[in-house]
Amino acid sequence: MKVLVTGGCGYIGAHTIVDLINNGFDVVSVDSNIRSTTQLLDGIEKITGKKVRNYKVDLCNLEDTNAVFHENRDIVGVIHFAALKAVGESVHEPLLYFQNNLTSLINVLKCVKEYNVPNLVFSSSCSVYGNTTALPVVEETPLAEAQSPYARTKQMGEKIIEDYSRVNDTQSILLRYFNPVGAHPSALIGELPLGKPDNLVPVITQTAIGKIPKLTVFGDDYNTKDGSCVRDYIHVMDIANAHTKALQYLIEHRNESNCEVFNLGTGNGVTVLEAIKAFEKISGVKLNYTIGPRREGDVIAIYANNTKAKEKLQWEPKIGIEDSMRTAWQWEVSLRNKVLSN
Numbered sequence: 001m002k003v004l005v006t007g008g009c010g011y012i013g014a015h016t017i018v019d020l021i022n023n024g025f026d027v028v029s030v031d032s033n034i035r036s037t038t039q040l041l042d043g044i045e046k047i048t049g050k051k052v053r054n055y056k057v058d059l060c061n062l063e064d065t066n067a068v069f070h071e072n073r074d075i076v077g078v079i080h081f082a083a084l085k086a087v088g089e090s091v092h093e094p095l096l097y098f099q100n101n102l103t104s105l106i107n108v109l110k111c112v113k114e115y116n117v118p119n120l121v122f123s124s125s126c127s128v129y130g131n132t133t134a135l136p137v138v139e140e141t142p143l144a145e146a147q148s149p150y151a152r153t154k155q156m157g158e159k160i161i162e163d164y165s166r167v168n169d170t171q172s173i174l175l176r177y178f179n180p181v182g183a184h185p186s187a188l189i190g191e192l193p194l195g196k197p198d199n200l201v202p203v204i205t206q207t208a209i210g211k212i213p214k215l216t217v218f219g220d221d222y223n224t225k226d227g228s229c230v231r232d233y234i235h236v237m238d239i240a241n242a243h244t245k246a247l248q249y250l251i252e253h254r255n256e257s258n259c260e261v262f263n264l265g266t267g268n269g270v271t272v273l274e275a276i277k278a279f280e281k282i283s284g285v286k287l288n289y290t291i292g293p294r295r296e297g298d299v300i301a302i303y304a305n306n307t308k309a310k311e312k313l314q315w316e317p318k319i320g321i322e323d324s325m326r327t328a329w330q331w332e333v334s335l336r337n338k339v340l341s342n
């Protein structure tokens with residue numbers, strides 16, 4: 001069974017491809033490489049022994065996107081990861097985010113409709129909940145005001161798919177990821193941001209290795225246990241496996257409606273300062289960090305109730321924060337060793 005993965009050269013897409021291949025799926029990827037290179041595809045091949053084809057296509061171009069679907073009419077589903085994801089950047093470049101994230105989604109849906117693709121899995125985000133005070137969040141928690149244009153593209157993306165699913169046969173799942181971290185245990189693939197990273201863990205590992213001089217914690221005056229923001233850090237291979245499970249769930253018609261939503265988190269809230277301490281503990285490296293002002297677009301605290309995904313998808317997050325930090329660190333060290341050996 002063949003799956004079309006958009007954004008397959010990116011962080012979560014690449015880890016998901018590994019999990020899909022390990023579970024017997026064939027995969028093709030579509031990625032314009034606007035925020036990636038093809039490096040992770042080499043890692044996927046080393047891990048799985050399978051060479052994954054990537055179509056270097058901008059999904060905002062309908063004609064090119066259509067040509068990919070035309071060539072792959074035998075797919076059982078699409079997993080749509082491709083998007084821009086930097087919260088801070090989206091605050092300053094809202095149109096770029098609306099244009100890229102929504103146009104690409106609409107084009108994918110047009111092709112899904114034209115080629116009668118039966119199943120769709122969409123990368124959503126816990127940022128759709130906004131600054132909710134109802135913690136941990138369940139899927140029914142009302143969505144509060146989006147704190148950034150990025151988060152708004154995810155809220156709108158979900159609504160577009162819900163509306164689409166009401167009048168079309170495609171079965172869809174919206175997966176709301178909390179904070180994906182870590183890397184494949186082989187250290188052959190991991191998070192590989194182009195330019196300055198935006199997410200906490202690559203900033204931590206790049207600071208520890210010396211690529212970044214100093215890490216800034218955005219605010220320590222929030223109403224949380226140590227004043228820093230609270231997040232639910234979930235290992236990327238656990239997130240990856242949920243996509244395989246979601247697809248199997250749809251293929252086996254275990255879904256109750258045409259569009260279902262699931263939280264993907266561990267259920268544990270960890271502060272930014274606790275995450276830093278967990279990294280220092282497993283790596284033995286003392287991080288150079290300072291406390292800075294709050295960052296625009298950040299929500300204060302968010303963590304998941306993951307009961308629905310556990311019960312219905314039969315999915316279970318298996319990797320804790322320390323092993324997440326360990327694999328992220330092993331990946332960063334492997335990147336440095338690669339540079340040194342070249």
Ligand SMILES: NC(=O)c1ccc[n+]([C@@H]2O[C@H](COP(=O)([O-])OP(=O)(O)OC[C@H]3O[C@@H](n4cnc5c(N)ncnc54)[C@H](O)[C@@H]3O)[C@@H](O)[C@H]2O)c1
Binds near residue numbers: 080082178179
């Ligand atoms: N990493 C996180 O913290 C996080 C959290 C919640 C949700 N998400 C969502 O998960 C998805 C994957 O995130 P990621 O961390 O792997 O990001 P990533 O940037 O590593 O990967 C996204 C990939 O999509 C590609 N892409 C973007 N726009 C495209 C377009 N128009 N056409 C073709 N390719 C395009 C990029 O080149 C990149 O390779 C995104 O939708 C993101 O919003 C990520």
